[in-house]
Amino acid sequence: MVVASDIHAGFAATVERRPDATALVWHQETTSYAELAELAAKARAEIEALGLDDGEPLAIVAHKSPGTVARVLACLELGRPFVLPSPTLAESALAAVLERTGAARLTDGVGFMLTTSGSTGPPKVVPLGHPAVDRFTRWAGERFGIGSTTTVLNYAPLNFDLCLLDIWATLRHGGTVVLVDPDRGADGAHLRDLIVEHRVAVVQTVPMVYRLLIDAGASAGSSAGAGAEGLDDVEHVIVTGDALPARTLAELPRLFPRARIYNVYGCTETNDSFVHEVGAGDEAPLPLGEPIDGVEALILSDDGEVIAGPGSGELHVATPFQTDGYLDPALNGVKFFDRAGTRWFRSGDLVRRTADGRIVLEGRNDFQVKVRGVAVNTAEVERVLLDHPQVAEAAVVALADPVAGKRLHAAVRRAGTDRLNSLVLRQHTADHLVQAAIPSVFRIVDEPLPTTSTGKVDRRSVADSFTTGPPEGASQPATPPQRWLTLRPSDVPKTQVNRQGE
């Protein structure tokens, strides 16, 4: 039987009552609710013509467009589960996702199947039940005032869980979604124009984007000979996905003078779990905030003891919005467990509870870092580089970058003396991992990489060498000479940002 989705029901109600209302804005063109319903009807016919079995999932490659949104709506209407693979996945990674979802038997009531970033091997597929997604879109609508007259900016790629708020909660409640083309996502002036022109009321994105907006506002202000104008129509600003740098936090209230600003913590598996509303006098790092209604949180020490008072440990959460587990149950082992009748998710985030009860993020308990808002595992990038036959040693470190958050730097010792260049290694990385996992800077050397006393590659020393230059007295290999290869500009046009962190 078809399990109804509130997203589709809400969408259909708006089609009925206000067919001419704008559902989507994309590349300066608007799509009304009636037009989107027409696209969805065509998509529905296409899907039905495929002759899939009941419950067999459909893959919708998540190219951002009204057509893709319509396909998702068609699946929601048909009660057909669907997976949204990232369009930036390499063919081999995409094939792996499709193979696993194609072979899956899904429990009744699964709609969205999102994928984790794919930086830790093939992306993990996260099936979400309609009830969980419905609870989330209801909560998001109430918490951030998303209703029939609300315009929401969608920055995230369509395969990201953030779209459950930006796009799907908004269409459920009859609002308007302004879709940002990911290819123009680094253009702060463009983003600013979209917000102003379409009178966007809700913005949810990663800290990097707020930095781009602040810089775009500053340059617009200085060229006009006046102070930058604030974005007055914005009422709710949601910061998520990464720690907000102090400088960006300080400037946000001026950029959004009328908005309430929130720091939201969540992940694909559980969706949002904590909200902190920023108040005057808040300093970075912002606390995670209060658990959302219905969310439970546990801090556990290394040996599994519950940390009830002040102290540090790994954060575990249970939310009304979460998945029951990965599509491949074999992956659930360390990430999900049952305890006292509750299904808990192990976040992988180390947190500290302060004496006044606030929970603050301390870092990852592994090699997980965020690059342009995407979770990347540096150990996995190293593993992929080491798979290349001409690579003898590899160390990947994430260094702070004011715009990207973190940029990956790779030091590679080549095997033999064959010509090995950054093009080859980039292509190799691109073939196996998502784009954010491709190191920004490569250094290819013939010298052994520095090691710790236990014989492991000393990543700290590698990181230091990238910030201070090659170690003095390092002997020069015969061919080619050791040299520094900065393969991506660390400056954005009009903004000088290539200062060292700190």
Added chain:
Amino acid sequence: MSNVRAIKDYVIAEFAPDVSADELDTDLDLLKAGIIDSLGLLKLIAWIEDHFQVSVEDTALDPDNFRSVTAIETFVETAPRQRVEAG
């Protein structure tokens, strides 16, 4: 043809300084291969406007126009020249 050389030289100098001009295939997908990311694309476009004195309209900001050395060359050939401001 001379444009191809200039474009190659720029891409190499800016994004892949350890690579020789011969090693950079003019049809290589620079975006997919991770050589140019979204920040790099903005920088590349600024250079194209400046170096070739062409106008890159917002409507032309399709990444497909800048996907490879060949694509950039085609774009430069067909892009409108910048108007010289009088006075």
